[in-house]
Amino acid sequence: MCRHAAWLGPTRSLTTLISDPEHGLLRQSYAPRLQKYGTVNADGFGFGWYDGSRPVRYRRTVPIWADANMPGLAAAARSSCLIAAVRSATVGMPIEETATAPFADGPWLLSHNGRVRREAVRPLAADAESVCDSAWLAAAVFTRLRDGLPLADVLPAVVRAAAEGDPEARLNLLVTGGSHLAAVAWGDTLFTHLEEGVLVASEPLDDRPGWRAVPDRSLLLASPDGVSVTPID
Numbered sequence: 001m002c003r004h005a006a007w008l009g010p011t012r013s014l015t016t017l018i019s020d021p022e023h024g025l026l027r028q029s030y031a032p033r034l035q036k037y038g039t040v041n042a043d044g045f046g047f048g049w050y051d052g053s054r055p056v057r058y059r060r061t062v063p064i065w066a067d068a069n070m071p072g073l074a075a076a077a078r079s080s081c082l083i084a085a086v087r088s089a090t091v092g093m094p095i096e097e098t099a100t101a102p103f104a105d106g107p108w109l110l111s112h113n114g115r116v117r118r119e120a121v122r123p124l125a126a127d128a129e130s131v132c133d134s135a136w137l138a139a140a141v142f143t144r145l146r147d148g149l150p151l152a153d154v155l156p157a158v159v160r161a162a163a164e165g166d167p168e169a170r171l172n173l174l175v176t177g178g179s180h181l182a183a184v185a186w187g188d189t190l191f192t193h194l195e196e197g198v199l200v201a202s203e204p205l206d207d208r209p210g211w212r213a214v215p216d217r218s219l220l221l222a223s224p225d226g227v228s229v230t231p232i233d
């Protein structure tokens with residue numbers, strides 16, 4: 001199970017998710033505290049931010065701590081919408097950049113924490129950039145977003161369809177669009193922290209009070225207007 005995190009709010013640098021907090025994704029890559037599946041997240045990492053409305057994405061197959069360029073890049077990458085992920089590849093999945101989150105399409109950036117049988121997701125999209133289960137899930141989401149369906153409808157629909165084909169699937173998804181973000185809790189932990197904006201993360205990035213668990217099987221939507229959590233049934 002990988003770990004992912006996002007920020008929506010006043011402009012901040014990507015270090016907000018990675019290295020500023022004591023238990024940011026850098027620390028979570030080798031010492032996650034709540035991870036139930038897998039122990040370290042050393043099979044690659046990626047992050048994304050927005051230059052105006054244009055997403056910029058960076059991903060590697062090395063552990064996040066092994067990329068000497070990462071600290072400078074993360075400090076310089078500033079945006080009101082940020083996403084980052086560290087990966088623990090599911091057994092049988094390739095270790096390649098195209099299997100590494102965040103996946104990108106148009107304005108969208110997407111990360112998946114979890115595992116799903118590929119037979120359950122392949123029928124949901126025509127093609128994917130990698131054979132990795134997460135790449136197929138991303139393709140299923142992107143196809144529907146490209147058709148103009150709202151994110152708030154697309155995520156529950158894709159999660160329901162994937163879970164129907166694989167009842168054991170773990171489908172924590174995190175999607176940013178530049179001015180808003182959405183996250184699904186389905187089979188693994190998800191937390192939020194409301195401050196001058198909203199932090200969303202697989203597990204708390206630090207020990208400040210105010211981290212709240214998002215109930216399993218629910219959809220979180222965040223925009224400048226606020227945050228809502230609704231059950232996915």
Ligand code: GLN
Binds near residue numbers: 112116
């Ligand atoms: N199944 C995905 C992969 O192999 C995600 C893995 C995870 O969440 N640990 O990359």
